[in-house]
Amino acid sequence: MDRYHINILGISECRWTGYGECKTEEHSFIYSGLEEGSEHRYGVGIIFKKKNKRTVGGMETG
Template sequence: STTANGTANSTTANGTANSSTTNSTTPSATTSQTINLAPANAMTSKLNITKDIFTVGTWNVKTLWATGKLELLRNEMKRYKYDVIGISEVRWTGKGETSSGDFIYSGESNTHTKGVGILLSAKARKLLLCYNPIDSRIITARFNATPFNVTIIHVYAPTAESSEDEIESF
């Protein structure tokens, strides 16, 4: 979960939590399209979830729409040594990934509101099998691991200040 001041919390792959609790949620059925990256991307790398540390966090960045914000986020990711960070309030339009492949995102069609994304370290990029930009509030990413693959679901839920219709439709 993300704190109000935008700090990231983390959980390692072996189940050790760093200032967070892990909640799982299952998105409802949708017509979104999964983008498969295997076999070229992940068949050479595999995360051993019983031995390797894979640090995952979340961060509400308020916006990545301003010039240079993504680069600042990349630097913070390296500084704190995260492998994956789920990003809320990206505020980019459309769905896709950056040319470097280290940031996948899902936003509104025409407005710079809401939006989610997942920032990946070089290690995580090598493990990424596929991702699914479901809508402006939900994105998933699946990683090659043993004894089983790992799916990360990043969700940006409406706040209490949101309209009743928006909360109900979520």
Template sequence: MGRLKLNILGLAEVRWTGAGSTKLASKTLIFSGGHTHVRGIGILFDVKTAKSLWSWYPVSDRVVVDKLVAKSLNLGIIHVYASTSDSEDVEVEKFYQKIEKARGYLKSQDIIIIMGDFNAEVEDERVKDVDGLSGIGTVNERGSRLIEWCQINDFAITNTWYQNHPRRQ
């Protein structure tokens, strides 16, 4: 079996407290957690990509942002891990506010990628310029909120633009 080579990997449920950066073998991990060993997220970088890491900001135990220096335009990555569908709407709105705070660390000319787990399901019908035809069938409340946020902020749900393996519903 071949080795999977990744430059950047977003991690959820890291469960580390506080925020920091550490070396793991030849990789660099930045992480953002809370006061207890629940939730927490991180981004793991290979050696070459870690050399481009300019700055990073722990926004919360569900949102972390980093900035990578690139030749033409800098790259900002916001990694997220949304609460599940049984969370209160107030918590969901706070989550989206944290994403907005993370965007504030980046410049308008930066290329911005928001990656992670939104705990949202979007349907397999295309919403203009937001999602593709490869959703999982039925939109849930969190999916509707994600689509609305993407429409307002000019983002796309890119994993719905490509045919993936069949998923459970």
């Protein structure tokens, strides 16, 4: 992302189950998929620089 000057990146076909956030020093990854124990399909995610957290906002689960 840094190499191509990308601040926010959407990921389709993220195959993780559940939902959550993973963090590094400079980036965060928010993901949402099917319930735990389900197939590893239909998930999505967003990777963004931490400085853009206010732009991304939060995540609602339903």
